[in-house]
Structures are given as structure tokens and as C-alpha cells.
Amino acid sequence: MDVSLVQVSNISRSFGGHLALDDISFTVARGEILGVIGRSGAGKSSLLRCLGALDRPDAGHIVIEGHNLTTLPQGQLVSLRRRIGFVFQHFNLLGSRTVAGNISLPLEIAGMPRAQRRKRIAELLSLVGLSDHAHKWPAQLSGGQKQRVGIARALANAPVLLLCDEATSALDPETTTSILDLLARINRELGLTIIMITHEMDVIRRIATHLVILDHGHMIENGPTLDILGADTQSPVTQALLSETQPRVPPAIRAKLVETPVPGAHVVIRLRMGGTAADQPVLSTLGQRFGVDAIVLAGGTNEIAGQPFADMIVCLSDYSTEIQDFLHGFDPSLKVLGYVPADH
Amino acid sequence: MSRLIIDLILRATLETAQMVLASGLVAVIGGLPLALVVVSTRRDGLLPCPPVARLLGLVIDMLRAIPFIILLVLLIPVTRMIAGTSLGTTAAIVPLSLAAIPYFARIAEVSLREVDPALIDAVRTMGGTRWMIVRHVLIPEALPGLVAGLTVTLITLTGASAMAGAVGAGGLGDVAIRYGYQRFNTEIMTLVVLVLIVFVALIQAIGNLISNHLRHT
Numbered sequence: 264m265d266v267s268l269v270q271v272s273n274i275s276r277s278f279g280g281h282l283a284l285d286d287i288s289f290t291v292a293r294g295e296i297l298g299v300i301g302r303s304g305a306g307k308s309s310l311l312r313c314l315g316a317l318d319r320p321d322a323g324h325i326v327i328e329g330h331n332l333t334t335l336p337q338g339q340l341v342s343l344r345r346r347i348g349f350v351f352q353h354f355n356l357l358g359s360r361t362v363a364g365n366i367s368l369p370l371e372i373a374g375m376p377r378a379q380r381r382k383r384i385a386e387l388l389s390l391v392g393l394s395d396h397a398h399k400w401p402a403q404l405s406g407g408q409k410q411r412v413g414i415a416r417a418l419a420n421a422p423v424l425l426l427c428d429e430a431t432s433a434l435d436p437e438t439t440t441s442i443l444d445l446l447a448r449i450n451r452e453l454g455l456t457i458i459m460i461t462h463e464m465d466v467i468r469r470i471a472t473h474l475v476i477l478d479h480g481h482m483i484e485n486g487p488t489l490d491i492l493g494a495d496t497q498s499p500v501t502q503a504l505l506s507e508t509q510p511r512v513p514p515a516i517r518a519k520l521v522e523t524p525v526p527g528a529h530v531v532i533r534l535r536m537g538g539t540a541a542d543q544p545v546l547s548t549l550g551q552r553f554g555v556d557a558i559v560l561a562g563g564t565n566e567i568a569g570q571p572f573a574d575m576i577v578c579l580s581d582y583s584t585e586i587q588d589f590l591h592g593f594d595p596s597l598k599v600l601g602y603v604p605a606d607h
Numbered sequence: 608m609s610r611l612i613i614d615l616i617l618r619a620t621l622e623t624a625q626m627v628l629a630s631g632l633v634a635v636i637g638g639l640p641l642a643l644v645v646v647s648t649r650r651d652g653l654l655p656c657p658p659v660a661r662l663l664g665l666v667i668d669m670l671r672a673i674p675f676i677i678l679l680v681l682l683i684p685v686t687r688m689i690a691g692t693s694l695g696t697t698a699a700i701v702p703l704s705l706a707a708i709p710y711f712a713r714i715a716e717v718s719l720r721e722v723d724p725a726l727i728d729a730v731r732t733m734g735g736t737r738w739m740i741v742r743h744v745l746i747p748e749a750l751p752g753l754v755a756g757l758t759v760t761l762i763t764l765t766g767a768s769a770m771a772g773a774v775g776a777g778g779l780g781d782v783a784i785r786y787g788y789q790r791f792n793t794e795i796m797t798l799v800v801l802v803l804i805v806f807v808a809l810i811q812a813i814g815n816l817i818s819n820h821l822r823h824t
Binding site (some may be wrong): 315317341342343344347349351355357358359360368369371372373385400401402403420534 | 729
């Protein structure tokens, strides 16, 4: 049997002559966390509404667990929606219900008896760490707590797919981290497939195993996150999205940077290493073996999709061919950004 | 103050309360479904059918356009048919209700429209049917506003019930006109006005209390 849970084939959707989605195709395997990123107006929300069976594409097919969303009659769509969990940017909790009441709603809709419901709500509250808040009202919770309730509610009917619509965009950085950790844990422990829509590259880097990049309704990239973010050449759109999270040469040094080598000048390089290379003590080896002073000007080692990835701007006191060969062994796409005259 | 006057005013107060509460109840029973239909059939509603929304809107506006005192007289045959008589407290409930239904429907419509559409979307994503959306989202989320709207309706009905007093409906308005105005009895007039002030203030206070309690902040 095919391992892919979601198959999107050639879907298009337009609104009043404006093409919001243009011939988009990708698949999502079970257990994957797919990040869909793009600037506003890129078509992310249209895609999510189609995936959540809230809207039908004009052309193409979406198949989830063997059910074709685009041809399923309305009545069966309703029951399929109960197999898909939705997490919203603004939480969308009912102010008229308590925390427990909000989590109870999808269970009530699915027709679960009261006793079973109570048990399930307790499980879900403990999963998201809100067991003490069952009887509070949404208005009494912080943003992060509200989103935890939103996640618990989305998980209530044991969905096969979790769709997150900018789930962390309304949260502060610290809360964002805790929500992303929670989602990653759910993905790990429940093996739940997650599709995350976001405009924040940082969110993608941290948890998405796979990536779809949208721009003006077109799919620019699709593949494993590490492959796309670690690629030697990236499309301008990808670069623009990445630019906020990428290391930059500090302005004071950029001002002194010259393009051609000057005798005795220090060299500034951009070093990017993924996989096992990222774990190596490359810079200290440079010092020990070649006697080179290496100063990290910007960047460092981060995780992309749970794997270390180093991306840094380094200033070297020497750049002999041996050093170049040594570094190329770690980063074949090594780039020299410029030279800083000796007084630095 | 004589025992007779106190009895008179007490009885009139109860009659007013009876008229206001009964027609208020009918206003909710008739007005809330009407408001739900109007909100749901709008172009962005749950069951879009704009002609229905427009038609109902027109009927509501027409009923609201008729001055209450005229409606009172116009409805006499209908009142006779329903209540058996066109005089007295029970009879007054008929025109009061008919005036209150469109009044409350408009107020309820505003509260229902203010419910965040994202909440409706959220329940749709859970596989909720239209009826579930009405029951679990629209009405509970609009409830504080609906209660506030009902408070306003009840107070407006208090004023209208005094007018109904003019055509023999009983109640505080009737006492104020017959004793206070026609017989120049300032004591009774003042007393009735004071009772009305307390009556209205009480409705508003209770309404605020319930509405705020329902807001869960």
C-alpha cells in the first residue's frame, strides 16, 4: 500500500480571475511534518481550505486516505472533516464554553457518549499540559494556553491529519517554542501527520521535515527541508524567505570588505555544513592543523528538521589552497564573501 | 397614604409586569427564530438565500414603522380573535407582542451577526452541521448580547404597555392616566412614575447582571 496519506495532484483555484493556486502537486507521507511557507497572498490559505475540505479546487484532485475530496459528496465530506484536525492562528475557541467544554465540542459533534467524552477530555488535557485548567474560561487563559486548548480540541477525534494555520503567528517567541515542541511531540508520540502553514521560516526550520514553498499561487520548491535549505542554489523566493534567519556579515566588517585578495588580508567565507559535517570541530581543526585564526562573525549551528545544520560567516587569517581543500571537504559550495585588509 | 391607593398601584404593577413579561417571552419565541433566519439567509450566511433575508427584513421594518398607538387600534379585530376581547391586560399582550417581535428580532440580528465567523468555520472543520453551528456557536456566543437586547426590549415594552393602558389594558399606565391625568391626582401620578422608575431600573440591573455573568471574562 502507498505510504502517502495526502496526495495533491495538479490543483488550481481562482477567485474572480485571480489565480490563488496554480497547478500544485505534492504528496505527504504518514508521520511527516510538512511546512507550507510563502508570503501573504502566496496561496497558503487557499491551499489549506482545500486540504481541510472547506473549499473545492477548480481543477485537480486531493486524495486523503484514499478519499477523493474533490469528488466526495457533501455528506461524506462532513464525516471526512471529522478525521482532520484544525489548529487556527487566533485559536477560535468558543467564549461561551470552558476549556473542557471547548474540547468536548468535536466529540459531541461526533456523537460520543458523555462518560466516554469525559475520559477523552481528561486524556487530552493531560497531553497538552492543561489538566488544572479544565474549568477555566478561554478569556482567563494566556495565548499559549489557548493554543494548547486549540490543539487538544483538534486532536479530540483522533484525526489522521492535523492542519495548522499559522498556529504560532499570534504568539510570542517563547510560547512559539513551547507550542512547536508540543506539536513535534505529538508528531513523534502519536505518529500524527501534520501540515503547517506559516510565513515564518524559523518555524519551518525547527520542526518541518518536508517543505512546500509557494509564491503567487505557484509551487517554487517541494522536498525534504534539509535538502531545500541546505541546497547550493536556491530560487530568489526561497532566498528571500530565508534571509531573515540567515547569518549576515556585520555592517562594520561589510564596510571594509574588498572583492579582490590583498596580500595579508583576512578572508571572509560563508560555511554551510549539514549532516555529519555539522558535528565536526572544523574551526578548531583549522587552528590546530593549519595554525589559522578563525573567528565566527555571524551564524552558528542550528537544527533543521531535527538535524544539525551549520551556517556561519567566518573570518580566517589565512586561506591557502590546503585550507581551501580541507574546507571544501565539508562544504563543497563554500563561498568567499570578500577580503578584509590586514589592519583588522 | 390610603390602603386603597397602595392596593391600586400594587395591582397595576402586577398587571404591567404580566404584560411586559408575557409579551417579552413571545418576542423571544417569535423574534429569535426570525433573526436566525434573517442572519442565515444573508449572502454570507449558513444557508444563503438573499431574497428571503430581504423579504423578512422588509416585513420587520414595516411592522416597526407603524406607531404603537396605531398598531393597538389596527389590531383590535385580531386581538378579539385571539384573546376573545380587546380590553384588559390579556388582550394588550397581543399588540404588545406583535410590536416586540420585530423589535427584538432586529436587536437579536445584530448580536448574532457579531459572532466571529471564524468560530463558525472552526465548527465546520469539526464536521458540524448547520443546526450544530446554530446550537453550539451562534446562540451561545451571542447570548450575552441577546440578554442585553431582551433587557432593552422589556424596557421599551414597559413604556408601550403604559400606552396600551390608554385603551383599557390596565396596568400602571392606565392608573396614571385615569387617576393622575384625568382626575389631577398628583400624588398617584408621582407614585406611578416612581414605581415605573424602580421597575425599569430593576429590569436593567437584572439584565446587566445576567449578561455580564454570561460573558465569562
